[in-house]
Amino acid sequence: MMENTDHSSHRELFAKLLKEAELSQGDNACMLSKEDHDKIQQLVLREKEGSLSTMEKTMLAKQKRFSGIYKWLKKYTVVTAGDYMSLVFRKEWDSDDKHTTAPALEEYQVVSHTDRVFDDILHIHQGDHPKGTFCC
Helix, strand or coil, rough: CCCCCCCCHHHHHHHHHHHHHHHHHHHCCCCCCHHHHHHHHHHHHHHHCCCHHHHHHHHCCCCCCHHCCHHHHHHHEEEEEEEEEEEEEEECCCCCCCCCCCCCCCHHCCCCCCCCCCCCHHHHHCCCCCCCCCCC
């Protein structure tokens, strides 16, 4: 058997099953779409840079698409390294501010989305996991 290194057939099947699962959940779907992920990432980045005013946050919160803005700003942050930017779950900081440097990038939990979740799972399990290599 030849090893399938691009995993395209598995990726397509996974995407199909994920889409079916998301559709069956309706408004209760818990996986972020790429569009929602990118929207949240941009808002969190603007907040981090100080370019998101209180008035704008209030106005956005009144729109259905952005009604979770205050929750997102508490829950997520954006980590950048050069041109790389990633939406991650915010780390808990001690209240006495004894931390002078941010945690290493690998200590953060990256927020995935529907277009990327297969590759994220594959990356986590590749190499050190007995089922990380698919053969077809």
